[in-house]
Amino acid sequence: MTERRLPDHIAAQLASAGGTEDTGGQAWDGRNLGEGTSHTHRFPDDDGAAAAVVLEALAALRAGTGDEAQVVAALAGTRVFVPVVAEVSASTVTASGHVADKEADMALVSLRAADGRQVLPVFTSTAALTVWHPQARPVATDVRRAAVAAVKDGTQLLVLDPGAAxxxxxxxxxxWxxxxxxxxxPSYRSAAVEEAVRRCAAGLPGVVSAGVAPGDGxxxxxxxGTVVDGGGAGPELAVVLALRAGLDRAGLDDVLARFQARLSIEPALAEDVxxxxxxxTTAG
Incomplete structure (x- = not known):
């Protein structure tokens, strides 16, 4: 999927939605990371445990009684942890020939998806973060600040509790x-997305109907090994095109090219998919 530019109206809203100094919205300068875990600085009474509402939504998803929209809704307004690690910025060699660190900076950890896109890992609890990366320190932030920072940094995916079950x-x-x-x-439940798909298919020769469904991703x-109906990396939208039987190869190629060209400039698809x-499929 071609990477799309952030729509202007979203970019304008994000410009004032939160700080960008780090994922937690605070500057690193002057921060004390030497005592305990850094989550105590923003949330002094936080015990580092996962929010019950998020755990319940994930459990319902796994049980088949919930869906991925409910997990994202449960995340909204909660505290999450982002991992930071020390990176050596200056070092020297001692008289005995050993390398000694002189300066180190704290850096957020980021991942790369299979398609090359940048991914922000966040964790529901300090325990989950420590299991994933024992050397990383947890920085607590509300999930909206983490999302704002990710979007401004060009990150397109967030993964909750990587390395967990x-x-x-x-x-x-x-x-977004x-x-x-x-x-x-989700786009496969969006009336605006389905309407846009049908609009793109309208009037194309050989097309009987068009609709949407959840994608394989x-x-x-x-x-x-349990397959869970939600939380995959995509594709999340399946566009279902029913064609008239007997359409030859040249006709099929023409219809698909015109249909895909229309899809590529549909605003609802650019923002919501x-x-x-x-x-x-073949109709009739």
Whole structure:
């Protein structure tokens, strides 16, 4: 999927939504990271445990009684932890030939998805972060600040509790919704997206109908092999195109080229869809 520029109206809202000094919205200068864990600086009474509402939403997702929209809704307004690690910025060699660190900076940890996009890892608890990276320190922030910082940094995906039994990926539209403080509706349930798909198919020769469905990438696989219906990395939207029987190859290629060209300039798809796949069926 081609990376899209952040829509102007979203960029304008994010410009005033939170700080950018770090994911927690604070400057590193003057911060004491030497005592305990750094989450105590923003949340002095925080015990580092996962928010119950998030755990309940994840449990419902795994049990098949909840969905990924409910997980993202549960995340909104909660505290999460982002990992920071020390990076040596200056070192020297001692008289005995050993390398000694002179200066070190604290840096946020980021990941790369299989498609090359940058991913922000966040954690529900300090315990989950420590299991994933024992040397990383947890910096607590509310999830909206983390999302705002991620969007401003060009990050398109957020992964909750990587390395856990059931990590959960928040795709670009969900990440933007968290940053804007809005409710996220998956693209495969969006009336605006479905209307846009049908509009793009209208009048094309050989097309009987068009619709949407969850894509193959919605599902995620837990560590024990269980397939969970939500939290996957995408594609999250399947565009279903029903074609008239007997359409020859040249006609099919023409219809698909025109349909995809229309999809590529549809505003609702650019904003609300992270990635999509095309499913062709024959009508009649």
């Amino acid at each position: 059931l990590p959960f990926v928040v795709r670009r539209p969900g990440l 919704a968290l940053a804007r403080g809005r409710v996220w509706t 919605v599902a995620a696989r837990a560590a024990d 992270d990635s999509m796949q095309l499913r062709l």
